Amino acid sequence: MTSSLGKLPSLNALKAFEVSARHLNFRLAAEELGVTQGAVAQHVRGLEAELRVKLFERMPRTLALTGEGRSYIADIRRAFEIIARATVELKPQAVRLTISTTPTFASRWLIPRLPDFTARHPGYDLHILATERMSSFQADGVDLAVRYGKPPFGTGLATELLFEQEIIAVGSPALLTKRKPLRSAEELAEHTLLHDAHNFWPEFIERLGRPTDATFKGISFSQTSHAIEAAIAGQGIALTNREFVERDLDEGRLVRVLDGSLPAPANFYLVWQRYRKSPAIAALVAWLIAEVGTTASKD
Incomplete structure (x- = not known):
């Protein structure tokens, strides 16, 4: 079956022509294509011979497209763009x-x-x-x-x-070198409490036992992640979901500083x-x- 497209020039020759037309230099075209300068020049000469048209004017240090070359390169570039787009669209999309x-x-x-x-x-x-x-x-x-x-x-x-959610109290190991875990609200009052928007501390303190008159120092954060980062940095004790600090506990950046946990609402x-x-x-x-x-x- 005869192709309706007729005989097409070599794709390598067309590519050599297109790259040479962009750089107007066979040496730079050869560097882009990863071949020798002689190979590029030979592809272009072969294309010109096949088309029976001169595509470039050869000058000492550069090239210049002829009128036929300017007309031909516009269509060749569109053809390469169509091939590239069709190839991208053919690939499975994520x-x-x-x-x-x-x-x-x-x-x-x-x-x-x-x-x-x-x-x-x-x-x-x-x-x-x-x-x-x-x-x-x-x-x-x-x-x-x-x-x-x-x-x-x-x-x-x-x-x-x-x-x-299992809410636990965590802090940097550096905070608890003498006593760990803490046992009372009085001991807890010696440390800064790191609060987030959920504010589970009042309920957690009540679970330590008898009420206390201790005054608690605190820093408040709008996001739990910031309270956790402050705890890792040794700035105080945070209450957080155990799932959020599991890796920090495993790798020693944090330790549990109070026994027990609090179920979240x-x-x-x-x-x-x-x-x-x-x-x-x-x-x-x-x-x-x-x-x-x-x-x-x-x-």
Whole structure:
């Protein structure tokens, strides 16, 4: 079967012509193509012979396109652009997944674990939308949300418990070289308390035993992650979800400074649109739950 395109010039020759036309120099064209200057010049001469048209004026240190060369290069460049675009569009496109989380969950739990997910699912393009504002599935293009609260979260939404909150008191090992763990509210009063927006300290102090008249020094933060960073830096004692500091405890950046824990009034849930039947969302949900199981298996 005869091709309707007719006989086309060599693709290598066309590429040599296109690069030479950009640089107006065979040596620079050869450097870009990774071949010798002689090979580029030979490709161009062969193309000119085949077309029976002179494409360049050869000068001592440069090249100049002829009128025919200027006309031809415009079409050749468009042809290469079409080939490049068709090639890109042919390749499988990454599946984009947008996860809505709080800033603390993103920085203290999700981001350190992401390399494992991306290694297992290289075809997924993740976008982390970290904000204290409750994002909209439709308006913000959210595929999966991690929400702190109690279900139900809305009609048409599927929900899966990610983990229950266990609130523990943590601090830098440098703070507790003499006494650890602390045993009373009086001992606790010797340290600075690091508060976040949840402010679990009053309830936690009550659980230490009898009421105390001790005056507690404190620093307040709008986000739990900042209170945790201050605790790591030795600035005081923070109350936080155990899941958020598991790695810091394992690696010795933090220690538990008080026995016991406090159950939180709400927990962390995975939430997504029930009608979305997406293998990508299912894979992400399964991986998140498995990651919590990995942490639990260490206990």
